[in-house]
Amino acid sequence: MKIPALMVVLLTGGLLIYAAGDFPQWADPSAPAHQHVSPYYLENGAAQTGAPNIVTAVLADYRGYDTMFETAVIFSAGVVCFLLLRVSQREDRRELTYRHRIVGMTIRVTAGLDSPPVLEEFERLDRHWTPQDLIIRNGCRLLIPFIQLFALYVIAHGHHSPGGGFQGGVILGASFILLAISFDLRTALERMQEKVHGILGPVGVLIYAGTGALCLLLGSNFLDYGALAPLIGGDKVMARSHGILIVEIGVGIGVMATMIWIYNNVSSRGRYEEGL
Amino acid sequence: MSDLISGITAHYNYWIYVILMMIGLYAMIAKNNLVKKIIGMNVFQTAIILFYVSIGAKKGATIPIIHHGHGDAGASSIVQAMDYINPLPHVLMLTAIVVSVSTLGVALALGIRLYDRYETLEEDEILARLREK
Numbered sequence: 001m002k003i004p005a006l007m008v009v010l011l012t013g014g015l016l017i018y019a020a021g022d023f024p025q026w027a028d029p030s031a032p033a034h035q036h037v038s039p040y041y042l043e044n045g046a047a048q049t050g051a052p053n054i055v056t057a058v059l060a061d062y063r064g065y066d067t068m069f070e071t072a073v074i075f076s077a078g079v080v081c082f083l084l085l086r087v088s089q090r091e092d093r094r095e096l097t098y099r100h101r102i103v104g105m106t107i108r109v110t111a112g113l114d115s116p117p118v119l120e121e122f123e124r125l126d127r128h129w130t131p132q133d134l135i136i137r138n139g140c141r142l143l144i145p146f147i148q149l150f151a152l153y154v155i156a157h158g159h160h161s162p163g164g165g166f167q168g169g170v171i172l173g174a175s176f177i178l179l180a181i182s183f184d185l186r187t188a189l190e191r192m193q194e195k196v197h198g199i200l201g202p203v204g205v206l207i208y209a210g211t212g213a214l215c216l217l218l219g220s221n222f223l224d225y226g227a228l229a230p231l232i233g234g235d236k237v238m239a240r241s242h243g244i245l246i247v248e249i250g251v252g253i254g255v256m257a258t259m260i261w262i263y264n265n266v267s268s269r270g271r272y273e274e275g276l
Numbered sequence: 277m278s279d280l281i282s283g284i285t286a287h288y289n290y291w292i293y294v295i296l297m298m299i300g301l302y303a304m305i306a307k308n309n310l311v312k313k314i315i316g317m318n319v320f321q322t323a324i325i326l327f328y329v330s331i332g333a334k335k336g337a338t339i340p341i342i343h344h345g346h347g348d349a350g351a352s353s354i355v356q357a358m359d360y361i362n363p364l365p366h367v368l369m370l371t372a373i374v375v376s377v378s379t380l381g382v383a384l385a386l387g388i389r390l391y392d393r394y395e396t397l398e399e400d401e402i403l404a405r406l407r408e409k
Contacts, residue, residue, distance in 0.1 A: 009301050012298065058367045059371075266381060266384050
């Protein structure tokens with residue numbers, strides 16, 4: 001198996017490297033990729049959409065359909081992880097371990113596991129992984145609010161600086177994943193319950209598609225944000241700029257919820273009891 | 277000789293992506309462990325992303341954020357496409373990166389399900405277990 005695979009790979013690679021000789025030189029301004037729509041976007045994008053960051057303008061306005069379905073693809077990946085992994089039965093729960101918060105003594109509970117007791121002075125421990133490190137916990141506790149603030153900045157400032165819904169949503173989701181890693185999955189689930197991120201995923205996609213449908217209702221094309229001008233106020237360019245922002249917020253919510261959803265399911269094998 | 281050197285310096289970035297892509301493709305075809313196959317898939321995706329981003333480069337150009345000042349003075353100036361790199365590959369790869377994370381999640385979820393059923397992630401052992409039945 002290895003030798004035929006190596007031969008196939010080397011043949012493909014050799015053909016591609018041979019073909020690369022005809023490619024335009026690196027960073028050549030007259031390369032074909034720079035000739036067709038790209039100059040139009042660069043020269044008219046800021047004036048037509050009010051977003052000086054052309055990547056944002058193309059992403060959410062000129063290529064709005066593409067981005068809408070990319071968001072739907074990400075959401076469906078979250079749904080697939082949920083459908084493949086999520087189980088509700090707790091058949092492998094034979095004992096639970098608790099630690100006293102003050103004296104650090106651990107106890108094992110082996111009876112009455114269907115409704116485990118919740119005690120103020122005890123905290124539940126994972127069976128395999130019990131993070132106790134004070135520095136990691138407090139370091140992450142200090143960092144996470146700033147990470148989330150930065151994520152909101154990246155989403156909201158996507159018009160004028162590198163950023164937008166995808167990047168900000170991933171940073172926001174990563175802050176919750178950091179919480180789940182540095183504490184444990186249950187702590188993260190207390191902050192963001194399964195129900196909440198399960199609802200926020202489709203809400204993100206719905207904000208995007210709903211904005212498009214609203215443009216349709218106002219007598220314009222799907223995702224043509226200029227039609228929102230009577231609702232938002234201002235001229236068509238401002239309406240496009242605000243439409244991009246609304247759509248980016250939808251993308252950010254959807255991506256954040258999906259990242260958390262995938263992480264929770266994959267790390268706990270769908271049981272939502274113990275994380276990594 | 278100088279032709280050869282200029283040919284190498286103008287195209288060696290493509291060769292790097294092709295080599296990265298071949299590493300990923302080889303891992304996907306030849307490796308026996310499913311996690312290694314998933315890693316190979318991600319290496320492959322990274323090569324494609326690097327290839328697209330390098331297509332967007334232009335000599336002497338800056339990032340595609342139009343230089344703008346406050347008020348009318350900045351907004352009304354004429355934009356030259358030569359001064360900014362191509363935004364289109366960046367847009368395409370922006371979504372592709374997040375989609376690659378999602379496909380990684382789905383692949384890992386499938387791997388977990390396979391491990392639950394066959395208690396191994398080695399491809400030949402899974403195939404042997406399938407033939408037994």
